[in-house]
Amino acid sequence: MAIHSSAEIHSSAVVEPGAVIGPDCRIGPFALIGPEVRLAAGVEVKSHAVVTGQTEIGEGTVVFPFAVLGEVPQDLKFKGETTRLVIGARNRIREHVTMNTGTAGGGGVTRVGDDGLFMAGCHVAHDCQIGDRVILVNGSAVAGHCVIEDDVIVGGMSGIHQWVRIGRGAIIGAVTMVTADVIPHGLVQGPRGSLDGLNLVGLKRRGVDKAEIAALRDLYMALSEGNFRETARRLADEGADSNYVREVLDFILGPSDRSFLTPR
Structure with missing residues (x-):
């Protein structure tokens, strides 16, 4: 276990042997940090959050209470192989967010970029590739193997079907099911999502x-x-x-x- 001397770890937190905790990290009450976790400088894991598996979190990211990062995939084909979750810098990962590691059949890595906002209760499944400055609004779910490019916004309570690609700068309206690829800068809305124009506001x-x-x-x-x-x-x-x-x-x-x- 390597814990930088400047890190602040609450006495009730559990940091398992083998974890790497960088400079100026803060680990809150009753948080759990697994043995293969690596936290870069300035990461904050608030109370009752769980970071486990082979998970790397980039500098300045904040993980809010009851988030669970790096647990095994929700995939019946997963047989316990070693896979990873890599999260970039300066993300805000809010309450009850879940992000799973990858699978052998999907490349083995779930990857999240920088400067994202993942609002309460949203889910990033195995093998997803999430770009920079992505916003997933409350309760939205991204299924396995999806590619979400930079500057995408996914509205609240929306679902993205597995293997779907969403191009840079697109916006998905609330309570929308997306079952096919979305062009960059597209605007999607409706219960069964359809392409309904361009994201002119975002542009x-x-x-x-x-x-x-x-x-x-x-x-x-x-x-x-x-x-x-x-x-x-x-x-x-x-x-x-x-x-x-x-x-x-x-x-x-x-x-x-x-x-x-x-x-x-």
Whole structure:
């Protein structure tokens, strides 16, 4: 066990032998830190939280009470193999959040980026790849093997089906079930999620140039009028001046086992 001298650990917390606790970490009352856990500088684990398994947490992340990080996957195919959970820096992981380690069949690593906000009661399943600045709102659940790119917001009580990809900057409305891939900067809403436009508010907040937004609007209209993949392939062959348009086209034409949510 390696505990930095500047770490503060409550007398009722359990830090098992083998854990690595970095500088300025704080471990609250009745928290449990497993023997294969590594906490970087400035991580705070509040009271009654559990961090276990082969779990790494990046600097400045805060884990709130009753969160459980690094437990084994909720997957009947899991047979106890050694897998990991890697969480980046400066995340806020709120009460009752669960994040599981990976599986051998999914690459072995569940990975969470930097600067995310994971609100109370949300779930990140095995082998998910979560980008930077992602927000999962209360009670949302991301099933196994999903890819959630940077700057995505998933609304409260929403569910993301296994193997789904959600492109950068997309937003998912509350109480929505997403069963197919979502293009970057897309807007999805409705109980059985459908693509209902672009995340214009998010684009404007990030200061995206008006010409780029206009190009994305034109792309969305073109994708609405014909076969989704064939239109994307034709537009890619023609070339695009907009970086944002190329990003969407590359996403559509990239490898995926699932279909896409298409414009209504």
